[in-house]
Amino acid sequence: xxxxxxxxxxxxxxxxxxxxxxxxxxxxxxxxxxxxxxxxxxxxxxxxxxxxxxxxxxxxxxxxxxxxxxxxxxxxxxxxxxxxxxxxxxxxxxxxxxxxxxxxxxxxxxxxxxxxxxxxxxxxxxxxxxxxxxxxxxxxxxxxxxxxxxxxxxxxxxxxxxxxxxxxxxxxxxxxxxxxxxxxxxxxxxxxxxxxxxxxxxxxxxxxxxxxxxxxxxxxxxxxxxxxxxxxxxxxxxxxxxxxxxxxxxxxxxxxxxxxxxxxxxxxxxxxxxxxxxxxxx
Numbered sequence: 001x002x003x004x005x006x007x008x009x010x011x012x013x014x015x016x017x018x019x020x021x022x023x024x025x026x027x028x029x030x031x032x033x034x035x036x037x038x039x040x041x042x043x044x045x046x047x048x049x050x051x052x053x054x055x056x057x058x059x060x061x062x063x064x065x066x067x068x069x070x071x072x073x074x075x076x077x078x079x080x081x082x083x084x085x086x087x088x089x090x091x092x093x094x095x096x097x098x099x100x101x102x103x104x105x106x107x108x109x110x111x112x113x114x115x116x117x118x119x120x121x122x123x124x125x126x127x128x129x130x131x132x133x134x135x136x137x138x139x140x141x142x143x144x145x146x147x148x149x150x151x152x153x154x155x156x157x158x159x160x161x162x163x164x165x166x167x168x169x170x171x172x173x174x175x176x177x178x179x180x181x182x183x184x185x186x187x188x189x190x191x192x193x194x195x196x197x198x199x200x201x202x203x204x205x206x207x208x209x210x211x212x213x214x215x216x217x218x219x220x221x222x223x224x225x226x227x228x229x230x231x232x233x234x235x236x237x238x239x240x241x242x243x244x245x246x247x248x249x250x251x252x253x254x255x256x257x258x259x260x261x262x263x264x265x266x267x268x269x270x271x272x273x274x275x276x277x278x279x280x281x282x
Contacts, residue, residue, distance in 0.1 A: 006080060038077070046226065047079050158199050170199060220276065238261070
């Protein structure tokens with residue numbers, strides 16, 4: 001089916017107590033793996049690219065590849081710009097065909113974050129594009145994104161932010177981080193509960209790679225409707241290639257590297273779809 005907007009996905013997840021798995025991809029094989037996993041599990045899915053990923057190739061290239069895969073899929077597939085870092089990039093992604101945009105103004109002041117997010121909403125919503133923003137700062141480092149030690153989302157600020165910007169969903173900081181965890185993170189689920197009481201749009205959990213499935217499910221129970229996975233997909237893809245070369249060091253066909261990485265990513269995605277509770281939702 002054609003690429004779809006993620007908004008209805010998120011509303012259904014919100015109404016029925018599960019979350020959509022949102023998976024960052026770096027190449028064609030990872031895109032294939034994500035959509036194959038969604039097909040096998042009969043799950044709606046969001047495929048994501050970051051600013052550094054689209055610099056590596058381009059918005060048009062990633063959109064064309066994912067759209068071609070979605071066309072032959074029987075489950076809903078949305079394509080999302082993750083951590084969009086400027087108004088200009090958001091507009092470029094909309095023009096390329098992306099159906100969902102994250103504008104990340106979390107490194108700016110509260111008022112500047114509102115202004116930036118509101119400007120993207122003004123362009124995206126008339127075109128039927130979902131807009132996600134971030135309030136508070138998810139810590140850790142991934143690509144060019146450096147959240148440092150992070151900063152928790154204030155529930156009252158979240159209420160004001162959503163009302164003033166009109167965003168479709170909100171990424172909140174409750175103790176997760178981007179990248180690889182040095183130790184098990186402590187999630188402030190009570191903060192999530194407080195935000196949910198004041199904010200009615202779907203909530204998003206970033207930095208879920210390495211978080212136990214039981215903790216993800218606790219967050220879903222308290223209102224999380226979208227869960228982002230990135231780092232562990234990269235690790236899985238790289239492990240697949242390394243395993244192949246360790247067993248067959250003379251392999252020179254790049255397709256074999258790609259197939260090995262793809263299978264590892266698919267298996268990770270299947271497990272994360274189960275954790276999100278979105279299997280058999282199509």
